Amino acid sequence: MTDETASLYDLRGLKCPLPVLKTRKRMDAMRSGEELVVETSDPLAGIDIPHFCREDGHQLIEGQTTEDGHRFRIRKG
Incomplete structure (x- = not known):
């Protein structure tokens, strides 16, 4: 799935x-x-979102730091 097909x-x-x-x-x-x-933009999201993905069985495809926070691509498990 590309950025064009993933929901933001x-x-x-x-x-x-x-x-x-x-x-x-x-x-x-x-x-x-x-x-x-x-x-x-929540600084704790860098820890919380990956943990959520592991706990709920979703795939964290990409996580990156941005100018004002974080951006994550998640595939539903």
Whole structure:
């Protein structure tokens, strides 16, 4: 899946634990194999989002630091 087909979820400005809670709710509504790109400015997201993916059985395809936070590509398990 490319950036054009993955949904973008802009969670910049939200503080822990909201980025993970909102990502979990959004992923629950998706079908297995679909991808979500999450952008967040929460500094703890660099730890929280990968942990969420491991715990919930999703694949963290890519995680990167951006100018104002993090960007993650997640494939629903």
